[in-house]
Amino acid sequence: MTEVSEEPAWRQRAVERSTRAAKLRAEQRVQRFLDSAQELIAEKGTTDFTVQEVVDRSKQSLRSFYQHFDGKHELLLALFEDALSKGAAEIRQAAYAKRDPMQRLRVAVEMLYEQSRPNPEVQRPLFNDFALQLLVKHPTEVATAHLPLLTLFSEFIEQAAEAGAVPEGKTRRRASLVMQTVMFTAYTSSVPGGQASPVTSEEVWQFCLGGLCGSPAKPRTSRTTK
């Protein structure tokens, strides 16, 4: 009785078909906006492009843009999530080339560090510019975008814990700490006036490693142990 409902099945299918076609067209348009924005970012090295520029380059209209995106924010967010999840995938692949869980973790940290530092060469340099601007206005969404990475690091830490290389427990929060440290250090350490010699990925790794393994001497009051 629930089968045919009031609508004949053929009608549903027909609607479904046209719907699908429409959706396809829409997605293509969206993709064109996305691609154009990506190009602009790569060219200008900033997210300071105007919506108009994106529209012009994609040979579509402002009308259309706002029909598909809630605003510039959403565009950026989409690119941001995409970049982060691709980055995570890249890291995952490279890391799984290692057998040792610690080596995996290390590779992950160092790769994330390199990915996250503003690099004029690579096309993937805008993690930061994105990240910080969004972090101010849409922290929740940023958290969402971070999820793939967070999951990845949790995974590795879990494995390392199972192998006995690091203590267990609080995996997710420790993963979060590591991520944060790596990403933000990457950003600020590449500021010209900041430090004579920027922090190296090696150093970041050592720092995180220590942080993960817990305090070596004693978690409590640290006195010179007699």
Place this chain on the structure above:
Amino acid sequence: MTEVSEEPAWRQRAVERSTRAAKLRAEQRVQRFLDSAQELIAEKGTTDFTVQEVVDRSKQSLRSFYQHFDGKHELLLALFEDALSKGAAEIRQAAYAKRDPMQRLRVAVEMLYEQSRPNPEVQRPLFNDFALQLLVKHPTEVATAHLPLLTLFSEFIEQAAEAGAVPEGKTRRRASLVMQTVMFTAYTSSVPGGQASPVTSEEVWQFCLGGLCGSPAKPRTSRTTK
């Protein structure tokens, strides 16, 4: 021959006097802008106030504002530096109440963490909002503003190193790592949707502690082969 110059001394002094008075007036005006901005920030919990609002509240004019500041960003920068250096002073004082260098460090980390997390209660919550917005546009200045804190942490780490509680070397860079970790973790961990249970200051401290003490178990490959 370079002594008397062309100007009689009395003239110089006279000029100096009126100059001083003028400077004083200017400083008072600047201060009114600063205070008004601070109020607005405290009320709105954001740096999104408009210049016009600052001007209105300070009962001065746009004209005057731009005569004293290069733009809104200079105003923010001034407040930012001020806040950070006051925060650093506060921390320094509290930390020096402890004798043990490690306790000092710990107090410093935990206080910085609390200071840096967006706290609607306190009047000093805007470290972050400032920090991130500025970090995008004026990274160098931000680095400058961080200097008092960086110095402070370097100081403590140095002392801890002398006491043998942490390894020596690379003080400044490690201080930088600690600062970064603490401040940014404070920011993102207070995002509502991010984590069920936000990272505690205790956890941050443990993490930094480990990071500072170096990898406890296996220093492994560090033996250079350059």
Place this chain on the structure above:
DNA sequence: CTGAACATGAGAATGATACTCTCGCGACAT
């Protein structure tokens, strides 16, 4: 006290940008 130089106030004008709205066209399903 007085006049000139200078600082201020009031607020209009400009410029940049995100975002909306109106109109008309052309595709597509029925």
Place this chain on the structure above:
DNA sequence: ATGTCGCGAGAGTATCATTCTCATGTTCAG
């Protein structure tokens, strides 16, 4: 054929930061 719908073109609005104009103090040497 016809009505719906997505879209292009581009004018229009809103919000800010920033600058400009003009008139009114305010200061200060003489």
